[in-house]
Amino acid sequence: MSDLLLPLDPALRQSLDDLADALGRTPEEVVLEALRGYLRQEGGRVRVVAERLARDHADLLRRLGERRGGPGT
Template identity: 70%
Template sequence: MPELVLHLDPALRDALHDLADAQGRAPQEVARDAVRRCLEEEGARVRAVAERLARHHADLLRRLGE
């Protein structure tokens, strides 16, 4: 897996390490899960907006496709 370097301010880094320690996990695992969750949530939000816009403009989209 390609490496990604994140530069965190000291407070955020310390919070990440504290959470990882409390969960008995590596900080990288906690960060990876947080990024995954964020991408899933934002992806769902973007899909919902796109679907709402497609429904709202369905007639126009249909006419453009003709």
């Protein structure tokens, strides 16, 4: 496991501490859960865009693949 140092302004830290206290969790647990959710959400968005780009440019990608596998590679 690797640690990460996050500089938080006092107001943000107080909000985090208050939320963690209300949830009966540590601030680290709250941040870790939030980060996992964010990465899951953004990963899904990136996947949707990549799939759309692959669909929209499937012919070009196919032709590029053929060129790489052809003579001279």
